[in-house]
Amino acid sequence: MSQTRIAFIGGGNMARSLVAGLIADDHEPGALTVSDPVAEVRSRLAETYGVHTTDDNAAAAAAAEVIVLAVKPQAAPEVCRALAPHLQRPAPLVISVMAGVTEAAICSWLGGETPLVRSMPNTPVLVQSGAIGLHANAAATAAQRNLAEEILRAGGLTRWVDTEADLDAVTAVSGSGPAYFFLFMEALEQAATAEGLDADTARLLAIQTALGAARMAVESDESPAELRRRVTSPGGTTERALGTLTDGGLEPLLARAVAAARARAQELSQLLGADA
Ligand SMILES: NC(=O)C1=CN([C@@H]2O[C@H](COP(=O)(O)OP(=O)(O)OC[C@H]3O[C@@H](n4cnc5c(N)ncnc54)[C@H](OP(=O)(O)O)[C@@H]3O)[C@@H](O)[C@H]2O)C=CC1
Ligand SMILES: O=C(O)[C@@H]1CCC=N1
Numbered sequence: 001m002s003q004t005r006i007a008f009i010g011g012g013n014m015a016r017s018l019v020a021g022l023i024a025d026d027h028e029p030g031a032l033t034v035s036d037p038v039a040e041v042r043s044r045l046a047e048t049y050g051v052h053t054t055d056d057n058a059a060a061a062a063a064a065e066v067i068v069l070a071v072k073p074q075a076a077p078e079v080c081r082a083l084a085p086h087l088q089r090p091a092p093l094v095i096s097v098m099a100g101v102t103e104a105a106i107c108s109w110l111g112g113e114t115p116l117v118r119s120m121p122n123t124p125v126l127v128q129s130g131a132i133g134l135h136a137n138a139a140a141t142a143a144q145r146n147l148a149e150e151i152l153r154a155g156g157l158t159r160w161v162d163t164e165a166d167l168d169a170v171t172a173v174s175g176s177g178p179a180y181f182f183l184f185m186e187a188l189e190q191a192a193t194a195e196g197l198d199a200d201t202a203r204l205l206a207i208q209t210a211l212g213a214a215r216m217a218v219e220s221d222e223s224p225a226e227l228r229r230r231v232t233s234p235g236g237t238t239e240r241a242l243g244t245l246t247d248g249g250l251e252p253l254l255a256r257a258v259a260a261a262r263a264r265a266q267e268l269s270q271l272l273g274a275d276a
Contacts, residue, residue, distance in 0.1 A: 003028045006151065007064035009057050009079060010071035011036030011045055014097050017126035018068065019049050021155035024128055035060040058086035066151065069096040069106070073268050076101045080109030087112075093144045095151065097121055099171050100268025103137045103164055108274035115140040117148035120170045121155055122178050130156030131177070133170030135163070168269070172261035180257070185210050 006022075008015040011034040023029055029050035035057045036042055042053035054060050061067050061083050071079050076098055091114040096106055099120065107114045117140055120133040132152045136145045152158050161167060185206045192202035217224050232238040 001026050001028050002150075003031045004066060004147070004151070005031050005064050006033070006066045006068060007060040008032070008034040008068045008070050009061065009083070010069070010075075011038075011041045011053070012070065012072075013123060014121060014125075015068065015070040016045065017123050017130070018070070018097070018121065018152075018155055019045065019051060021125045021128050021130065022151065023049050023051075025154035027154065033060045033064065057083055062086050062088065064092060066093045066095060066147065068151075069094060069098055071098070073098045073101050073272055076106070076272060077109055080106060084109065084111040087114075091115065093117065093140065093147060095119055095148050099175060100168065100265040101272050102269050102274065103135075104274040105269075105272055107137065107139075113139050115144045117145060118164065118167055119148070119152055120167050120175045121152065122174050122176075124178055125155030128154070128156055131174040132156055132158045133167055133174065134158055134160045135167055136160075168262045168265040171265045172258045176261045180254070181210060 002022075002025075004027075006027075008019065015034055015036075019032055019034065022032065030052065032049070032051040033054060034042065034045050034051055035054050036045075037055050039055075042055070045051055046053045057079060067083075067087075069076065069080070087110060089112060091110065091112060094106070094110065094114055094116045096103075096116065096118045097120070098106075101118075103116050103118055106116055106118075114137075116137045118135050118137075121130050122132070124130045125132070130152075132155060134145075134149060134152065136148070140148070149158050149160075159170075161170060188206040188209070189202045192205060193199060197205070213227075216227055220227060222230075228242075232242060
């Protein structure tokens with residue numbers, strides 16, 4: 001059982017998902033502290049997971065071996081600047097899950113040299129099926145990089161990227177990606193209802209089909225393209241449906257959506273730049 005003392009600054013969706021993953025991975029709940037201004041958020045986290053909660057970011061950070069920054073990007077400058085005077089020095093490992101907030105910006109707000117691992121998880125971390133991109137700054141030691149990876153691996157698959165800029169692409173693909181697949185499930189459910197299936201059956205079939213396809217893609221040695229071909233009988237029903245999707249521009253549309261998400265991550269980086 002890991003007893004690393006981790007403080008989460010911000011107790012929303014992402015922190016909750018990471019906490020759930022850690023506890024499912026046998027992390028000691030008493031070693032986790034979540035700091036959030038909302039009393040209801042705190043009591044739900046304490047009741048569900050048995051973690052410590054507080055509304056005092058500085059106290060949570062001061063007692064931690066690892067600090068996880070999990071507030072909205074727009075709140076990051078104020079939250080980090082307020083933490084700066086309370087950080088132990090040398091600074092402990094800081095892990096950020098914030099989209100589009102650069103290592104340079106975080107370190108400038110925290111002041112002084114800070115070992116930092118920027119990560120981009122996604123909400124399936126809640127069920128330990130997350131996909132998590134990682135990048136470390138130069139101040140993070142090999143041991144700290146390993147520690148960050150171990151913490152995040154509790155939530156799913158981890159992958160180091162070569163450059164910090166790659167994290168914007170990770171954000172657009174897997175950070176936001178669960179929403180794309182949920183939208184596809186919603187659309188398939190609606191189509192099923194339009195074809196006369198009852199609502200329960202429509203939802204069940206849409207979700208189970210997504211699960212089955214994802215499991216096959218994960219467990220098979222074949223590419224998704226080959227798995228698709230195996231469903232598609234020549235002259236059959238799938239061919240007709242895929243033709244409709246391709247004629248409607250599905251692939252370029254998805255490429256545009258991912259590029260738009262990446263551009264937004266870059267925009268956030270520029271809006272929330274480092275202190276001069
Ligand atoms: N949701 C996702 O799928 C993913 C999110 N992320 C990143 O994770 C971060 C958090 O996102 P998410 O969990 O969805 O957002 P949430 O809004 O659910 O969580 C943020 C939490 O931080 C609280 N908060 C606000 N100000 C402070 C403060 N000063 N000190 C401590 N806590 C504060 C918020 O309270 P209040 O609501 O009152 O403002 C809220 O409970 C973001 O930076 C996002 O980019 C990364 C990958 C995926
Ligand atoms: O939508 C967002 O900005 C966050 C980052 C990735 C997923 N959710």
